[in-house]
Amino acid sequence: MFCKNCGAKNEEGAKFCGSCGQSFSEPDIKATPKSTAQTSIPKRKSGITAGRVVWILIILGFIGYGAYSSQDQQAVTTNNAALGTYDSSDSATSTQQVIQQFQTAYSNATDDTTKLGILKNLAFVYGSDGDTKDALSTFQEALQYAPQGSSDYYLVSGEIAELQNNPAAASTDLNQANAIKPQDFQIENELGLFYLDMNSSWTTYDDNAKALKYLQASYNAEANDASAENLAIAYYFNNDYQQAISLLKPLNITDHPTAAIWIGRAYADENDSTDAMIYFQKGINAGAQVPQDVTDYMNSH
DSSP: OBOTTTOOBOOTTOSBOTTTOOBTTSOEEOOOOOOOOEEEEOOOSSSOOSOEEEEOOOOOEEOOOOSOOHHHHHHHHHHHHHHHHHHHOOOHHHHHHHHHHHHHHHHHOOSHHHHHHHHHHHHHHHHHTTOHHHHHHHHHHHHTTSOTTSHHHHHHHHHHHHHTTOHHHHHHHHHHHHHHSTTOHHHHHHHHHHHTOSSTTOGGGOOHHHHHHHHHHHHHHSOSHHHHHHHHHHHHHTTOHHHHHHHHTTSOTTTOHHHHHHHHHHHHHTTOHHHHHHHHHHHHHTTOOOOHHHHHHHHTO
């Protein structure tokens, strides 16, 4: 087998690269966007004036294939099947199926790294479904598998702090994770979303410029639909509506219906009500949940 980090050849079954020390069982982080609870955001400068709503996007870590036991390999396969189900449908039925798949994967896992990755995925799904209680308990369970002092430890700890409404601790932990493992897609993404200030009471941490910086870094590290959508929202909050539109338009609206809502918002803020209405309707037709500010805008145009 060859190391993905340095390219050195290693014996089959090795857990670490003999050249650079890279772990062959380290999660290969990727991303999938989903939306969760609606949260008020400070008022826009123009366009829709009834309040801004963020559909919080999440990320999911794909567990890469490495030197696993047959039972662990089964857990990885089930985990990745759950991710495929999650990415293909927004229905409540599919969400419950995904949760069951992750629970099965976790029950089959034997390696701590595998357990950690699966529990992180499960916690993010609970969070995207608005189940903060189960998201919190799952992140807390995941923390026991994260080596203390590692970037994963601080990342999970930061997620726990956010769910416990402790933004100061969340900021400290997420930035510590970034210091340990800079330019990591998942950590950069979480920091970017944190600074978008998803909780209206966390105004001290509302920093759109920082959010743009981290989400741009996340996109540079892993350019995919999720990171493009996250980055577009950051551009939107920095009032660069054309850049937001250019990142969102290539996305498949059937798979990403909320992207159409954000495109509509951007057009509305540019006083282009015709295109705004077109994209709002596209989002609705694709099954997006419609925030009140969008409903109010459509009713007035």
